[in-house]
Amino acid sequence: xxxxxxxxxxxxxxxxxxxxxxxxxxxxxxxxxxxxxxxxxxxxxxxxxxxxxxxxxxxxxxxxxxxxxxxxxxxxxxxxxxxxxxxxxxxxxxxxxxxxxxxxxxxxxxxxxxxxxxxxxxxxxxxxxxxxxxxxxxxxxxxxxxxxxxxxxxxxxxxxxxxxxxxxxxxxxxxxxxxxxxxxxxxxxxxxxxxxxxxxxxxxxxxxxxxxxxxxxxxxxxxxxxx
Numbered sequence: 001x002x003x004x005x006x007x008x009x010x011x012x013x014x015x016x017x018x019x020x021x022x023x024x025x026x027x028x029x030x031x032x033x034x035x036x037x038x039x040x041x042x043x044x045x046x047x048x049x050x051x052x053x054x055x056x057x058x059x060x061x062x063x064x065x066x067x068x069x070x071x072x073x074x075x076x077x078x079x080x081x082x083x084x085x086x087x088x089x090x091x092x093x094x095x096x097x098x099x100x101x102x103x104x105x106x107x108x109x110x111x112x113x114x115x116x117x118x119x120x121x122x123x124x125x126x127x128x129x130x131x132x133x134x135x136x137x138x139x140x141x142x143x144x145x146x147x148x149x150x151x152x153x154x155x156x157x158x159x160x161x162x163x164x165x166x167x168x169x170x171x172x173x174x175x176x177x178x179x180x181x182x183x184x185x186x187x188x189x190x191x192x193x194x195x196x197x198x199x200x201x202x203x204x205x206x207x208x209x210x211x212x213x214x215x216x217x218x219x220x221x222x223x224x225x226x227x
Contacts, residue, residue: 055103057093058084059111062123064165069093077122077131081114084121108180110210125208128165135206135214140195144171144213146223147182150189157225161191161218168206168214171195192224 061084066073069087073079081100088095100121104112114121125133146161146169161169172178175190182188198218199205206214 050099051103051106054095054099055107055111057088057095058100058103058121059123059126061088062112062121063127064129066129073122073129073131075132077127077129077133078115078120079122081119081121109212113209124210125168125170125212125214126166128167133208135208137204138207140199140205140213141173142194142196144173144193144195145175145178146171146191146193146218147178147180148189148191149182149186151186153189153225156191156223157220160220160223161193163217168216169218171213171215171218173211173213189226191226193218194222194224198222 061069061071062073062077062079066079069091071079071084071087081097084100085095085097101114104114104121111123111126112121113124122131127133148156163169170181171193172181178190179188182190195205195213195215198215203215203217208214
C-alpha cells in the first residue's frame with residue numbers, strides 16, 4: 001500500500017536524516033466500514049449520528065481502504081459519487097447524494113471535497129493509499145500549532161511529531177483550531193511549531209484545500225511545549 005503524494009518536483013526533498021524512521025502504518029479496523037442505527041438510539045439525534053458514521057465510512061474508503069468495497073480512486077484521489085453510493089450499498093451501507101453532500105458541507109475539519117461538476121468526491125488529505133493531491137510547496141507562517149492529548153506529550157518530547165500511518169503531520173493555523181483537534185483525543189495540549197525556522201533548515205510545507213498545513217515530520221527541537 002502506498003501513501004498520498006504531493007508534487008515534489010519544484011523543491012529539494014529534505015534529507016532523510018531530517019525525519020526519524022516512522023512506525024509502520026497500522027490497519028484500519030474493518031468495524032469502521034459498516035454503520036447502522038444502534039438499538040435504542042431513536043429518531044432524536046439520529047441524523048447527527050448518521051452523519052458521524054457516514055463520515056467515518058467515507059474516510060475509510062476515500063483515504064485508506066477503497067478496495068474494501070471495490071471502489072477505484074483515480075490518480076488524484078477522486079471517486080465518482082454514484083459509484084461510491086453503489087459500492088457502499090452493495091456492502092450494506094446506505095449512502096445518498098444528500099447525505100454525502102451534508103457530510104462534506106458540515107465536517108468541522110472539511111475532510112472532503114466535491115468537484116465543480118458535483119459528480120466526484122475525494123478526501124482533502126490524510127491518505128494512506130497512493131494518490132497525487134497536486135499540492136505545491138508553500139511558505140508557512142512563522143508559527144503553526146499542533147493539538148494533541150496531554151498523554152502524548154512525553155512521547156512527542158522524545159520523538160517529535162511523526163505522521164504515523166498518514167503521509168504528513170497535520171498542523172493548524174491558529175491555537176483555537178489546534179485546541180479543538182487536541183480535545184478529540186483527551187485533555188488538549190497545544191504545541192507551537194517553529195515553522196519558518198523549520199523551512200529554513202530544509203523542511204517543506206504544503207497547504208491543503210481545507211486550510212490544514214502539512215509537513216513530513218516535526219523534530220522536537222522545533223516544538224515549544226507549554227510550561
